[in-house]
Structure formats: structure tokens, C-alpha cells
Amino acid sequence: MRPACRRPDTAALPEHAAPSPPHPARPLSPASPRPARPADLAALLALESASFAGDRLSRRALRHHLHTPRNRLLVIDRHGQPAAYALLLMPRRWRHARLYSLAVDARARGQGLGRALLAALEAEARAAGYLGVQLEVRADNAAARALYAGAGYRPLTSLPAYYADGAEGWRLRKEFTPEP
């Protein structure tokens, strides 16, 4: 399985979309996440190619994840189209679910969509009995690292040369606290 949470393709995005500068105040409240449908495949592929420079999920891989009952692929719509998606893997033998991919359309960033998708997937993992959620992120992906840190993810281990271009990664984990 290829590394999760690939490098954002900032070079391919409009200047305002680069993830490094802090984003402005939120203009919109995020719509609710919903399960992805087969009809979303083209929009998911477009999000992939706009968001990641390499190691993209192929059409075939996305279709596979869409049809694997133990995976959760959620989207949030803007203007009737998926503007963000996130994929969680929940194999039976794992104690922690794994966030495998998360991408928000450059025009919809900074509006809480990433955080909303993450929270929705965490709720799914908790309901399915997992102890928490684990993920990998590039050390140089400041926006994603801030999102995960704010959501309670803590560094588990450093992953030297984890990515195809030799970049360092971090494995992060969030342990669920027992419900009151």
C-alpha cells in the first residue's frame, strides 16, 4: 500500500490556495459530510489530481474503496459537487482505523471542510469499536499537521524518507477517550 496523505501539489494551485499562509475568517459553515456514491467518481479523481503531486489514487483504486464496505469514503458538496473528500480504512484486524486520504478543493479551503470530514470519520471509527485513528502526514505539510494537531493527533513515530521523493513523514495517532 502506498504512503497515505501525499504531498499537496501547491505548484499546480492558484496562489491563494497554497496551504502555508493562515487562512482568513470562515465565510461559510461547512455542509454535512455524506457517503460518496459511484456517481462521484469523476469529481473524486479531479480532487485527487488537483490536490496531490504524486502517488495519486487511481480511478480503479477509488472505485475499489467506494465499493469496500469496511472503508468509509465521505464527501462534502459545494454547488452540488464534491468539494472535499476523506477516506478511512477500517480492516477488522486493526485496533486503530487509518485515515488514508483527505483533500479539499483549493477554493473551499479554510472553511472547516477538512475538520468536518475528520470529525465525521472519527465518529464512524468510534462507532465501529476502534480505539482511535492513525495516519501519516508529510513533515512539510504545515496545514495538515495543524489540522491534525488541533484535532488531538499526537506524533507516534517519525518516518524518514517515507515518501517517494525522500521526504520525511510522521505517523500520528489519536486515542479516543471513553465516552462519559
Ligand SMILES: CC(C)(COP(=O)(O)OP(=O)(O)OC[C@H]1O[C@@H](n2cnc3c(N)ncnc32)[C@H](O)[C@@H]1OP(=O)(O)O)[C@@H](O)C(=O)NCCC(=O)NCCS
Ligand atoms: C490540509 C487540508 C485538508 C485542510 O483542509 P481545510 O478544509 O482547508 O481545513 P479547515 O478549514 O477544516 O481547517 C482546520 C484547521 O486546519 C489548520 N489549517 C487549515 N489550513 C491551514 C493553513 N493554510 N495554514 C495553517 N493551518 C491551516 C488550522 O489549524 C485550522 O484550524 P483554525 O481554522 O481553527 O485555525 C487542505 O489544505 C488540503 O486539502 N490540502 C491538500 C491535500 C492535503 O495536504 N491533504 C492532507 C494529506 S495528510
